[in-house]
Amino acid sequence: MRQTTTAPRNNKLKPSSNLIMNGSVRVRVIRTLLAIQNGQSLSSVLDPLLNSLHDGDKGFAHALLLTTLRQWYALSRLLDTLADNPIDEVEVRTTIQVGLVQLLYLEVADHAAIHETVEAAKEIEFAHATGLINAILRKVAKNPNKFRKKCNKNHSLPNWLAYQLKQDWSEQYNELTQGLRQSAPMFLRVNTAVTSVDDYQQELYGAEIDTDLVELTSGFNLPHSSDTATLSTQALRLHQSTAVSALPQFAEGAVSVQDMHAQLAAPIIHKALINKIGKDKNVTDLHILDACAAPGGKLAHWLELINSAEHSPLFHVKQDNAEVTAPTSKIKLTAIDNEAPRIERIYDNLDRLNLKQENLEQAEKNVELEIVCADATRWQGAGKKDTSEAVFDAILLDSPCTATGVIRRHPDISILRAEEDVEQTAVLQADILHNLWPQLKVGGYLLYVTCSILKQENALQMQDFISHHDDAVAVEFTEDCNWGIAQTIGRQCLPIDGISGDGFYYALLHKAAE
Numbered sequence: 001m002r003q004t005t006t007a008p009r010n011n012k013l014k015p016s017s018n019l020i021m022n023g024s025v026r027v028r029v030i031r032t033l034l035a036i037q038n039g040q041s042l043s044s045v046l047d048p049l050l051n052s053l054h055d056g057d058k059g060f061a062h063a064l065l066l067t068t069l070r071q072w073y074a075l076s077r078l079l080d081t082l083a084d085n086p087i088d089e090v091e092v093r094t095t096i097q098v099g100l101v102q103l104l105y106l107e108v109a110d111h112a113a114i115h116e117t118v119e120a121a122k123e124i125e126f127a128h129a130t131g132l133i134n135a136i137l138r139k140v141a142k143n144p145n146k147f148r149k150k151c152n153k154n155h156s157l158p159n160w161l162a163y164q165l166k167q168d169w170s171e172q173y174n175e176l177t178q179g180l181r182q183s184a185p186m187f188l189r190v191n192t193a194v195t196s197v198d199d200y201q202q203e204l205y206g207a208e209i210d211t212d213l214v215e216l217t218s219g220f221n222l223p224h225s226s227d228t229a230t231l232s233t234q235a236l237r238l239h240q241s242t243a244v245s246a247l248p249q250f251a252e253g254a255v256s257v258q259d260m261h262a263q264l265a266a267p268i269i270h271k272a273l274i275n276k277i278g279k280d281k282n283v284t285d286l287h288i289l290d291a292c293a294a295p296g297g298k299l300a301h302w303l304e305l306i307n308s309a310e311h312s313p314l315f316h317v318k319q320d321n322a323e324v325t326a327p328t329s330k331i332k333l334t335a336i337d338n339e340a341p342r343i344e345r346i347y348d349n350l351d352r353l354n355l356k357q358e359n360l361e362q363a364e365k366n367v368e369l370e371i372v373c374a375d376a377t378r379w380q381g382a383g384k385k386d387t388s389e390a391v392f393d394a395i396l397l398d399s400p401c402t403a404t405g406v407i408r409r410h411p412d413i414s415i416l417r418a419e420e421d422v423e424q425t426a427v428l429q430a431d432i433l434h435n436l437w438p439q440l441k442v443g444g445y446l447l448y449v450t451c452s453i454l455k456q457e458n459a460l461q462m463q464d465f466i467s468h469h470d471d472a473v474a475v476e477f478t479e480d481c482n483w484g485i486a487q488t489i490g491r492q493c494l495p496i497d498g499i500s501g502d503g504f505y506y507a508l509l510h511k512a513a514e
């Protein structure tokens with residue numbers, strides 16, 4: 001039988017969303033958790049929390065907050081077994097869970113964990129519950145191994161999400177749900193227009209930052225041909241996460257932080273675009289689209305590839321060491337997103353990476369960059385209202401999604417998302433696809449990407465789309481791909497262990513003549 005979600009029981013949660021940052025570290029973490037349960041995202045409350053603290057307290061606060069969020073539902077279920085009577089006050093539940101994390105997951109001495117957590121309860125005016133908080137934490141402190149085992153036994157997700165993952169990934173279910181409770185590794189994307197991956201890895205080594213080189217190979221069968229396109233992408237995985245300020249030449253744009261599976265998007269659509277040009281020798285102007293582009297991670301990667309002679313024969317084609325006229329005289333890259341504040345972050349990222357319009361001109365690349373704040377369910381690239389015109393040679397659609405594939409990095413998602421969001425998100429994705437598809441030229445490619453691990457947003461979404469569009473052909477990924485799991489359409493990456501990338505889904509569509 002399908003279960004409904006348990007925690008959070010926010011019937012007693014005060015509607016205030018103003019985050020008051022005073023009191024002890026634990027008090028501030030508890031208030032931050034209450035704000036998240038009130039609907040605020042982790043990314044909006046993390047900086048106010050950390051900025052309110054002395055440097056010496058930031059690490060502990062960060063670990064306490066993130067670990068509590070990652071173990072939230074498991075702790076909540078454990079708590080239900082520890083109290084004689086149901087505990088309904090959300091502030092009390094939150095305070096106890098913060099205490100439990102210290103005892104079970106962080107190496108905080110028992111007496112400090114219990115005393116400081118009880119003091120925190122007094123500070124946030126829950127003195128009436130201090131006896132209960134004290135009793136529960138003492139009980140757990142007597143036998144932490146037993147309670148840790150109990151807490152770790154099952155998933156730490158809301159029941160609706162665990163149920164759906166069981167439906168979608170029965171074989172991988174245990175690994176996947178345990179994987180989602182862990183922290184995610186940090187990956188880097190080296191800007192190959194500036195330096196090579198090998199050289200940058202050496203530079204990191206010199207700065208005592210150890211990394212593994214991750215080589216991702218992709219292959220897909222070219223439509224109307226027996227040929228296969230293969231490409232390889234290199235990412236660096238840090239052995240230990242570090243502040244970006246410690247990364248050599250970060251401010252100068254030599255490197256970006258980007259998950260290894262997110263680094264597949266730009267190379268795949270770029271390779272598909274090159275293939276399209278190869279087919280159509282008369283192309284002189286290309287118009288390509290990054291729909292849903294903010295904050296610009298994949299957009300910047302695409303521009304880096306366009307800028308890099310190694311990856312981009314768009315401007316420089318060498319044959320037998322002789323420079324041959326470039327096949328493409330101009331590329332217009334349009335990027336859209338419907339959230340103005342997030343678009344500001346595109347400008348910041350391009351600025352740091354020296355990929356703004358003036359930088360592209362200085363590099364003598366005939367690339368026109370256009371950034372537009374618009375709703376992708378309605379926006380028309382040709383500018384004509386309500387009339388779709390096929391103007392794009394390639395479209396990267398990094399679609400809005402439930403972001404269930406990045407829960408390790410944003411553990412607040414499991415608290416903030418509700419079951420009904422999946423259906424709503426799938427409708428939004430279908431609307432965006434429906435609006436963009438007619439704007440793709442015949443022979444063009446659309447790469448559909450999500451960071452969701454739910455089939456409804458991924459393979460099922462694609463199946464539904466193709467069944468309604470006779471001119472949409474799913475391009476088959478080949479066995480060369482050393483990432484993801486083959487789906488009816490596309491491939492799905494799952495975050496199943498401490499070294500894997502995030503839960504991305506990829507499907508490449510080709511537009512055939514109707």
Ligand SMILES: C[S@@+](CC[C@H](N)C(=O)[O-])C[C@H]1O[C@@H](n2cnc3c(N)ncnc32)[C@H](O)[C@@H]1O
Pocket residue numbers: 291292293294295296297298299336337338339342374375376377398399400401
């Ligand atoms: C997965 S994020 C994109 C991440 C980005 N491609 C990157 O690599 O940095 C999805 C984006 O879709 C945008 N979005 C959501 N609904 C939209 C809509 N109707 N039209 C345009 N953009 C939308 C969100 O603002 C968000 O920035």
